Amino acid sequence: MAELALHPAAAPVTPARSALRRLVGLALVHAILLAGAVFMLAPFVWMLVTSIKPPAEIFSAEISLWPKQFYGLQNYRVALDKAPLLRFALNGVILCGGILVVQLLVAIPCAYALAKLRFPGRNVLFVLVLLGLCIPVxxxxxxxxIALAQLGLLNTYxxxxAPFFLSVFAIFLFRQFFRxxxxxxxxxxxxxxxxxxxxVWRIVTPSAWPAIAAFSVFSAVAHWNDLYWPLIVISDAKLAPPPLGMMFFADAETGSNYxxxxxxxxxxxxxxxxAFLIARRRFIDGVTMTGVK
Structure with missing residues (x-):
């Protein structure tokens, strides 16, 4: 009895206390998500704010989210007049769309074969796919x-x-999904x-819309922002994708015009x-419309 007296029973968890704990947990989770969203969106917000400021306010020590003098029309007019930005954007759409289509046409059958077909050397091929993920571009x-130069294919879409038509990441991703x-x-x-x-194309692929949408986002973002390879094979500004086009735009004349x-x-x-917003909707539709869970 003395030991029982020294260790009183724990207080029962009341519904009000349980609701309070749940509320605190949700508030903490939402606070972390909100902080992450602010951290991710801050550069884009600052880019948009800077694009509507006059030069005097851009270099001012005072920080403000809205300019005292709206200078957006002048900045956007200079941007559109100095360089063919819409052409750069169109080049990016052609580049990302062409790469993505061929990547899907190649990766989906390969992933299906590695996931569902039985043949000698299948595991060895899968190991080679994993090793391909370790090779940088x-x-x-x-x-x-050298091969493209000898074939006379430089300065072309x-x-x-061509170097990105085979995506080992896509093969790995779809193989894991098809399993x-x-x-x-x-x-x-x-x-x-x-x-x-x-x-492959009428039964298995329609169920893979979540994986296809996710990979489409990865592929589009990677190749839209790619500067390394276009900088090597492209010298014609008319074929420049967005990053290379920005490099052509930021010359000595407009380099200080932030x-x-x-x-x-x-x-x-x-x-x-x-494109990301559209792919996000397709991703949700793919999860809800798939017939195989």
């Missing part, structure tokens, strides 16, 4: 450049796309006389943001 740059696809559905389709080609530079950056960033 700079390693094959020289032989690829194809020269910017969860039920084998019973594939066996039933084979018994009905459906070919492997039709199984208002016009940030306006140009905002124009070239807008298509990527729009």
């Amino acid at each position: 700079q390693v094959p740059a020289m032989p690829l450049y 194809f020269s910017m796309m 969860s696809f039920p084998d019973d559905i594939i066996h039933a389709a084979r018994l009905d006389g459906v070919s492997e080609f039709e199984i 208002g016009a530079l940030t306006a140009a950056a905002a124009i070239l960033t807008a298509p990527l943001v729009i």
Whole structure:
């Protein structure tokens, strides 16, 4: 009895206390998410604010989110007059779209074969795919450049796309997704006389919209922002993608005009943001519409 007296029973958890704990937990989680959102969005907000400020306020020591004198029309007019920004954006759309289409056409059948087909050397091929993830783009740059130069394909869209047609990351991602696809559905389709080609594109691929949408975001962001390879194979400004176009734009004449530079950056960033929002909706639709969980 004495020991029981020394260790009183813990106070029961009342509904009010449980609700308070839940509220504190939700508030803490939302505070962390809000801080992360502010950290991620701050550079974009500052870019937009700078693009509507006059030069005197840009170099001012005073920090303000809204300019005292609105200078957006002048900055955006200079950005559009000094360089073909819309052409740069169109080049980026052509580049990212062409690469993504070929990547999907190559990666989806390869991933299906590694996930669902039984053949000698399958595990060895998968190990090679994983090793391919460790090879940076700079390693094959020289032989690829020499091959494209000998074929006379420099200064073309194809020269910017060709090194990225095979994506080992896409093969790995889709292979992991296809492994969860039920084998019973594939066996039933084979018994009905459906070919492997039709199984891949008409049965398995429609269930992979979440993975396709996620990879599309990764691919579009990576190649829209890529400067290294276009800088090597492109010298014609008419074919320049957005990062290389910004490099051509930031010359000695406009290099100190940060208002016009940030306006140009905002124009070239807008298509990527729009594409991300569209892909986000497709990602949600893919999760809710897929018939295989």
